[in-house]
Amino acid sequence: MAIIKPEMKSFIWLQTPDELIQQVEEEVAMFCPMICREVLRSGMGSSKNFAIKLPEQVTPPILGLILDYCRFHQVPGRSNKERKTFDEKFIRLDSNKLCELISAADSLKLRPLVDLTASALARMIEGKTAEQIRETFHIVDDLTEEEKLEPLKIRTNDPRVRLLNRLYARKRKELKARKNLKNVEVEEERVDDRSVDDLLLFINSGNEDSKGVKPTKNKKKNRRRKNNLKEPSSDIKNGNHKKETGSLSSSHNSEIEDCVSPSKLLKMLGSDFDFPEDDFDDDLDPALMEELDREVEEFARRLNSVWPERVQGIIPFGQSRSIASVSRN
Amino acid sequence: MGSGLSSFLLMCNITTGAPAKSPESGLGDLPESVVGSVLVYLNPQDICRLASLNRAFRYASSAEFVWEMKLPKNYEMLMSRVFGNKVSNLGLGKKEIYAKLSRPCVIDGGTKKVWLDKATGKACVLISSNGLAITGIDDRRYWNWISTEESRFRSVAYLQQIWWFEVDGEVDFPFPCGTYSLYFRLQLGRSSRRFGRRVCNSDHVHGWDIKPVKFQLSTSDGQKAINQCYLTDPGRWNLYRAGDFVVEDSKVPMKIKFSMTQIDCTHTKGGLCVDSVLIRPKW
Numbered sequence: 001m002a003i004i005k006p007e008m009k010s011f012i013w014l015q016t017p018d019e020l021i022q023q024v025e026e027e028v029a030m031f032c033p034m035i036c037r038e039v040l041r042s043g044m045g046s047s048k049n050f051a052i053k054l055p056e057q058v059t060p061p062i063l064g065l066i067l068d069y070c071r072f073h074q075v076p077g078r079s080n081k082e083r084k085t086f087d088e089k090f091i092r093l094d095s096n097k098l099c100e101l102i103s104a105a106d107s108l109k110l111r112p113l114v115d116l117t118a119s120a121l122a123r124m125i126e127g128k129t130a131e132q133i134r135e136t137f138h139i140v141d142d143l144t145e146e147e148k149l150e151p152l153k154i155r156t157n158d159p160r161v162r163l164l165n166r167l168y169a170r171k172r173k174e175l176k177a178r179k180n181l182k183n184v185e186v187e188e189e190r191v192d193d194r195s196v197d198d199l200l201l202f203i204n205s206g207n208e209d210s211k212g213v214k215p216t217k218n219k220k221k222n223r224r225r226k227n228n229l230k231e232p233s234s235d236i237k238n239g240n241h242k243k244e245t246g247s248l249s250s251s252h253n254s255e256i257e258d259c260v261s262p263s264k265l266l267k268m269l270g271s272d273f274d275f276p277e278d279d280f281d282d283d284l285d286p287a288l289m290e291e292l293d294r295e296v297e298e299f300a301r302r303l304n305s306v307w308p309e310r311v312q313g314i315i316p317f318g319q320s321r322s323i324a325s326v327s328r329n
Numbered sequence: 330m331g332s333g334l335s336s337f338l339l340m341c342n343i344t345t346g347a348p349a350k351s352p353e354s355g356l357g358d359l360p361e362s363v364v365g366s367v368l369v370y371l372n373p374q375d376i377c378r379l380a381s382l383n384r385a386f387r388y389a390s391s392a393e394f395v396w397e398m399k400l401p402k403n404y405e406m407l408m409s410r411v412f413g414n415k416v417s418n419l420g421l422g423k424k425e426i427y428a429k430l431s432r433p434c435v436i437d438g439g440t441k442k443v444w445l446d447k448a449t450g451k452a453c454v455l456i457s458s459n460g461l462a463i464t465g466i467d468d469r470r471y472w473n474w475i476s477t478e479e480s481r482f483r484s485v486a487y488l489q490q491i492w493w494f495e496v497d498g499e500v501d502f503p504f505p506c507g508t509y510s511l512y513f514r515l516q517l518g519r520s521s522r523r524f525g526r527r528v529c530n531s532d533h534v535h536g537w538d539i540k541p542v543k544f545q546l547s548t549s550d551g552q553k554a555i556n557q558c559y560l561t562d563p564g565r566w567n568l569y570r571a572g573d574f575v576v577e578d579s580k581v582p583m584k585i586k587f588s589m590t591q592i593d594c595t596h597t598k599g600g601l602c603v604d605s606v607l608i609r610p611k612w
Contacts, residue, residue, distance in 0.1 A: 095356065096355060099355055099356055099358070099359060102359065103358075103359060103363060106360075114363070115366065118363075118367045121356070122368075125356070125371070125379070126370075126372070129378060130378060133379070138355060139355070139356055139357035139382060140383065141382070141383055142383050143381070147384075158432075
């Protein structure tokens, strides 16, 4: 009868954010780079009192999952096929769990698991529009209207980009005007709320700093951010089109050029790399302005028109626009 | 029952004991760097589309490491080949480089167009007919230039009739690693627009059904391909494949020579439009 001696295994002590402490086999825990670093750098984890504090994303259930992953993969003798099979089974979780898992794996710097979860999440969201994803995953849209209308920072000579930027600039102006209007209204209300005494005080101290009721200026957000999402997508739309027709029929391409054909006017006025401010329109001749305005309107109309493939998420104004899904070929 | 209750209470204590709340779960709460890791697995269309999702997605969709994965390894060589040294790469983010390279860029004096295929991240090169060496192109009895809207270039070469049909060309370009196919874009018959409709005149089309046309290509590192094919299907632009080649080292520009010949001088042929030669990643 063989006597199996229990091996002297060493353990690492880990503490999850809910302050529960547990011990984990050393080779399993050391598979996580963050834990490994902590052990080697500060010698933590050797006993219950010196448990390594795990980041807040690593809750006990998630830690359990991660340890399962580490326990499997740290064994050196496994074949690639075994690992792949394990991974495929492992990743069959719902999206919330996957999100928790990816955050936790990221905080532990466990790159292979991050990549595995990322590809699973990508499979879930690929091909969907922003609207659909917001619905499915209950994502709150935290972009302000101004951020959505930031001009594209693509330095090409594409007149469509310039047209789009002008459209955005106009929308921003409208937005600002609306805000100013609102502020003025608010301001008027405030004045009404003041009592007679206050008013007297105000009148009496007229010469001094009486700027108590100055309308609040709109904070201009810093627009010089790198935000060039639209240009590639509009190109990509063209590219997508090309692929869908199969052969390189450039009659199709010229159709695309036609539908968003910029006038010579815009080409002439377009600047190259400099980034136009909001007020660049003001020094133009009013007749020219009108012409430009009409062109921008036309452009906006075309963009929002019925051709679903072309509109595909290109302008995120207002969540109420329904965006048809792209047929991928 | 008593023990059941107490163990239930114990369970409650354990779960509600510590004040730490569980981290929010959900796609919308992922930090930017994690979102970036997810975006890496999506194609460029999706990445741009999702930029309007929320703030984390917006910034992640412009992240350098995301677009670096979409660019071919030799993108710097491509940039200098396509744009020359006048555009310095210093100020450009990877996303902008990708945007620039993925639209058709004119090179070599207008005779070629180059772009990145968005699906594969490899280069496509289109060589115009005026970048090809066509035998007899100067003789108006044989060849003419006709302007057309059906080409990416402004005009195509039209063959009325000839005995010795030969079109050669070559290209020297830093292709990213991968397998590519080379095609000739041809049409039997001459098309034009009449009363808003596309009309194709096949009057001159003759001689293509007697003997096939030989398409060849050869590369600087010794790869060769030959294909013999009858030209058919008048009135439509077709891509006739010459062959495939493999690029293994993207650091060395690949030189490719290609040709299309039908030099059996016992019969004439004609009525052919030659538009361009296309090199694109093999599907």
